[in-house]
Amino acid sequence: MAQTREIPLLPLRGLLVYPSMVLHLDVGRKKSVQALEQVMMDDQKIFLSTQKEVAIEEPTEEEIYHMGTLVKVNQMLKLPNGTIRVLVEGLQRGKIQQFQEQEEYLEVKVDLIDERQNADSEEMALMRMLLQYFEQYINLSKKVTAETLASVQDIEEPGRLADVVSSHLPLKIKQKQEILETLDIKERLNKIIKILNNEKEVLGLEKKIGQRVKKSMEKTQKEYYLREQMKAIQKELGDKEGKAGEISTLKEKIEESQMPENVQKTALKELDRYEKMPQTSAESSVIRNYIEWLLNIPWFEETEDNLDINHAEDILNEDHYGLEKVKERVLEYLAVQQLTNSLKGPILCLVGPPGVGKTSLARSIARTLGRNFVRISLGGVRDEAEIRGHRRTYVGAMPGRLIQGMKKAGSVNPVFLLDEIDKMANDFRGDPASALLEVLDPEQNHTFSDHYIEEPYDLSKVMFVTTANNMATIPGPLLDRMELIQIAGYTEVEKLHIAKQYLVKKQTEAHGLTKGKVQIRDEAILEVVRRYTREAGVRNLERQIASLCRKAAKQIVSGEKKRVIITDKNIEDYLGKPKFRYGQAEVEDQIGTATGLAYTTAGGDTLSIEVSVSPGKGKLILTGKLGDVMKESAQAAFSYIRSRAAELNIEPDFSEKNDIHIHVPEGATPKDGPSAGITMATALISALTNRPVRKEVGMTGEITLRGRVLPIGGLKEKTLSAHRAGLEKIIYPEENLKDLDDIPESVKKDLTFVPVAHLDEVLKEALIGE
Incomplete structure (x- = not known):
C-alpha cells in the first residue's frame, strides 16, 4: 500500500540513485544545501529525483522526472570549496504527486511505493537467468569486479536484485530512469536481461576485434597496432553499416528526386536488389551505376526560354553576318512559342559546305533562347548502340550518346546539336541512322527508348539542330523528318565583312596584338579572299589571317617593326606567291572548251570541259576520273548530236570517221553529278563545227536525248563560284528561275542570267557565229 508524505527534494544532475544503493554525492546549489540542512534537523530523509537536462541550474516542475528515490542521509561533510559531500542510502521508490510552495528549497508531496520482498517461481527463474548473464558480462568486462558478483548473488529480493545489477551497468540516465519507473518486477527483470544480452554481444565483438588486431601486430609497433585496430573496426562495421549508409543515402535521393512515378518504382526495385547482393558481386556495381544514371538524368528540370524577339535578333546579328534564312526561322520559332507557350521542338538541318558557320550557328541559337547547349558528333558512328545505348547484360554497358548528352545538358529542353549527320556509316553492328528516326520524329520522341535506361524518356522539348555537308548521303526517311535550311557559301563582300567584324578581331586578340600594333587593310583582306583561298566558307580565310598575325607578331617582338600595316601591295611578303588565279574564266574564246558550273560538298566550283576531234574509227573516249552520271551525260550529248x-x-x-576525246581537267579529282550535260554538248558541237565558245559564259543543266534542258540543284553555290571565277553570263535551266531569289543582289548585278529550256537556246548564247 502506497504511503504519502511531504518531504524536501534534492534534484540530481547526471546521476540516479536506486533503492538499496549507497553512494556519495557532492551538493553545491543553494536550494539543495538548504534542503539538506532542513532534513538533518528532521529525520535525515530526503527525496532524490533526476533532472531531464544536466545544464539547467534551477529546474522547474516539468524539467524533473517525477519518479525518484527516498534516501537517508547517513553522513554529511562540508568541503573547503563550499560544497557538501553526503553519503546517502536508497530506501524506496516514490512518485511526486505535487510540488509545494517553498522559497528556500524545493518540497514535494510524494507517494512512496512498497515492493514485494518474496519471489514467485517465474521471478526466481528470471533472477537465475539475470545472475547468469551478469556473470558472463563481468567475465567480458573489466569495469566490474568479481567481488561485485559475489555480493549480488546473496540478494534474494527480485526487485532489489534488478536495481543493484542495473546500478553496475554503463547505462544512460534515460535508460536508468526507465528501469526506475518500471514497477512491475518481472518486466524490470526482463528489461535488464535484454540490456545485459546486448552489452554481452558488444563486449564479445570488442574482444573479437582486439584478438584479430593482436594477432596481426608486432608488440613494438604502436602505430601499426592503431592502424590495424582501425582496419578491424572498419571490416566489422563497414560491410554492414557502410553499405547500409550508402543504401539509405541512395533511397533518400531517389525519394527526393523529381522522377516519373514508374521510373522511381524501378529505381527502388533495383536498390532493393542491390541491398541484398554481396558487394563482391560483379552485378553489384552494374546496378549501382544504373541507379546513378537514373538519378543524374534530368527528368523534369527545365530552363526558362527567353522569348524576346528583338533581343534574339540582336544576338544572332552580333554572332553571324548574313544567313538571313536561318535567322528568320529561329525568330519564327520564338514568335510561335510566345503565342502558344507550347511547341514541340523543331528539327532543323543546316546543310552547307565546311566553314560557313553551321556549328557556331547552333550555339548562337542556344544563346538566343537562353537554353543549355550540348553537341555530339556523329561523324564515323557506325554502331547503333552509340545512339540507343547497350543492354545492361554487356560488360561496360553505357547509355547512348543521346542520354549522355541530356545528362551533360542538365535540363529537358536544351539545344542539342547532332553534328555531321551525313557522315554516319552502318555495318553488322546496326544502322545508327535508323535509330535516329525515333529521336528526330516529333510524334515519337516523347517516349524515346534507350537500351540501357529501359524506361521511356521524353525528348519532345529538345530543340534538335543537325548539320551536314552533303544532303545526298543522308538517308531519305531521316531527311524527311528534318526541316532543311540550305546555307550556301559567302560572296566576296560577305567574306570581307565577316573578316572585318569577326575574324581579324578574334585572331589579333588570340595572338596578343592590338589595333595599334597591326592593321590589315580591306584591300589586303580582299586579296586574301581572291588569291589565297578558294572556298565557300571562311575557315581557310581565318587560317590566312592567323598566319598574317603570327608573322606580324614576329616582326614586332624581334624589333624589326613597331607597327605592322598589311596592304594588297605587301601581302606577298607575308603569305608568299598567290595560290590561285583570280578569275578562272578563259582568257580568250576557245574552240572545244566550255566552262561548266559544279556543286560539291565544299560549295560551288567551275569545271572546264575540253573536247578534241581526231581522225579515227568513231571511238568516244572519256577521261578525268568521271563518275557514272557524268559518263551518261556525255553519252546522251553525243547521241543528241548524232541525231541532229x-x-x-x-x-x-562524223562519228564513223573521227575519234572524240572528252576530258575534264584535274584528272585525279573525282567528279560526278547531274549538271554537266549541256556543257559537254556545247563543247562537242564547238569542236565539231569549229565555232568558239564565249569565254565569259558559264553553264549548268542536264540534257535529254531530245535536247531538253532539265533543272539542277545548288544554283546559288554555282553562281557564287561563277562570280569568283570572273564569268559574266550564266546559262541555267528555265525551271530553276525560282532559285534566283536566293542569290545575293551584289552577285546578281555583276552577272547576266539566261534561262533556257532547249539546247538550241544554249548554243545561241554560248557559241560565236552562225
Missing part, C-alpha cells in the same frame, strides 16, 4: 547532225551543220558520218 544535219541541222547543226555537222557531217552525218
Whole structure:
C-alpha cells in the first residue's frame, strides 16, 4: 500500500540513485544545501529525483522526472570549496504527486511505493537467468569486479536484485530512469536481461576485434597496432553499416528526386536488389551505376526560354553576318512559342559546305533562347548502340550518346546539336541512322527508348539542330523528318565583312596584338579572299589571317617593326606567291572548251570541259576520273548530236570517221553529278563545227536525248563560284528561275542570267557565229 508524505527534494544532475544503493554525492546549489540542512534537523530523509537536462541550474516542475528515490542521509561533510559531500542510502521508490510552495528549497508531496520482498517461481527463474548473464558480462568486462558478483548473488529480493545489477551497468540516465519507473518486477527483470544480452554481444565483438588486431601486430609497433585496430573496426562495421549508409543515402535521393512515378518504382526495385547482393558481386556495381544514371538524368528540370524577339535578333546579328534564312526561322520559332507557350521542338538541318558557320550557328541559337547547349558528333558512328545505348547484360554497358548528352545538358529542353549527320556509316553492328528516326520524329520522341535506361524518356522539348555537308548521303526517311535550311557559301563582300567584324578581331586578340600594333587593310583582306583561298566558307580565310598575325607578331617582338600595316601591295611578303588565279574564266574564246558550273560538298566550283576531234574509227573516249552520271551525260550529248547532225551543220558520218576525246581537267579529282550535260554538248558541237565558245559564259543543266534542258540543284553555290571565277553570263535551266531569289543582289548585278529550256537556246548564247 502506497504511503504519502511531504518531504524536501534534492534534484540530481547526471546521476540516479536506486533503492538499496549507497553512494556519495557532492551538493553545491543553494536550494539543495538548504534542503539538506532542513532534513538533518528532521529525520535525515530526503527525496532524490533526476533532472531531464544536466545544464539547467534551477529546474522547474516539468524539467524533473517525477519518479525518484527516498534516501537517508547517513553522513554529511562540508568541503573547503563550499560544497557538501553526503553519503546517502536508497530506501524506496516514490512518485511526486505535487510540488509545494517553498522559497528556500524545493518540497514535494510524494507517494512512496512498497515492493514485494518474496519471489514467485517465474521471478526466481528470471533472477537465475539475470545472475547468469551478469556473470558472463563481468567475465567480458573489466569495469566490474568479481567481488561485485559475489555480493549480488546473496540478494534474494527480485526487485532489489534488478536495481543493484542495473546500478553496475554503463547505462544512460534515460535508460536508468526507465528501469526506475518500471514497477512491475518481472518486466524490470526482463528489461535488464535484454540490456545485459546486448552489452554481452558488444563486449564479445570488442574482444573479437582486439584478438584479430593482436594477432596481426608486432608488440613494438604502436602505430601499426592503431592502424590495424582501425582496419578491424572498419571490416566489422563497414560491410554492414557502410553499405547500409550508402543504401539509405541512395533511397533518400531517389525519394527526393523529381522522377516519373514508374521510373522511381524501378529505381527502388533495383536498390532493393542491390541491398541484398554481396558487394563482391560483379552485378553489384552494374546496378549501382544504373541507379546513378537514373538519378543524374534530368527528368523534369527545365530552363526558362527567353522569348524576346528583338533581343534574339540582336544576338544572332552580333554572332553571324548574313544567313538571313536561318535567322528568320529561329525568330519564327520564338514568335510561335510566345503565342502558344507550347511547341514541340523543331528539327532543323543546316546543310552547307565546311566553314560557313553551321556549328557556331547552333550555339548562337542556344544563346538566343537562353537554353543549355550540348553537341555530339556523329561523324564515323557506325554502331547503333552509340545512339540507343547497350543492354545492361554487356560488360561496360553505357547509355547512348543521346542520354549522355541530356545528362551533360542538365535540363529537358536544351539545344542539342547532332553534328555531321551525313557522315554516319552502318555495318553488322546496326544502322545508327535508323535509330535516329525515333529521336528526330516529333510524334515519337516523347517516349524515346534507350537500351540501357529501359524506361521511356521524353525528348519532345529538345530543340534538335543537325548539320551536314552533303544532303545526298543522308538517308531519305531521316531527311524527311528534318526541316532543311540550305546555307550556301559567302560572296566576296560577305567574306570581307565577316573578316572585318569577326575574324581579324578574334585572331589579333588570340595572338596578343592590338589595333595599334597591326592593321590589315580591306584591300589586303580582299586579296586574301581572291588569291589565297578558294572556298565557300571562311575557315581557310581565318587560317590566312592567323598566319598574317603570327608573322606580324614576329616582326614586332624581334624589333624589326613597331607597327605592322598589311596592304594588297605587301601581302606577298607575308603569305608568299598567290595560290590561285583570280578569275578562272578563259582568257580568250576557245574552240572545244566550255566552262561548266559544279556543286560539291565544299560549295560551288567551275569545271572546264575540253573536247578534241581526231581522225579515227568513231571511238568516244572519256577521261578525268568521271563518275557514272557524268559518263551518261556525255553519252546522251553525243547521241543528241548524232541525231541532229544535219541541222547543226555537222557531217552525218562524223562519228564513223573521227575519234572524240572528252576530258575534264584535274584528272585525279573525282567528279560526278547531274549538271554537266549541256556543257559537254556545247563543247562537242564547238569542236565539231569549229565555232568558239564565249569565254565569259558559264553553264549548268542536264540534257535529254531530245535536247531538253532539265533543272539542277545548288544554283546559288554555282553562281557564287561563277562570280569568283570572273564569268559574266550564266546559262541555267528555265525551271530553276525560282532559285534566283536566293542569290545575293551584289552577285546578281555583276552577272547576266539566261534561262533556257532547249539546247538550241544554249548554243545561241554560248557559241560565236552562225
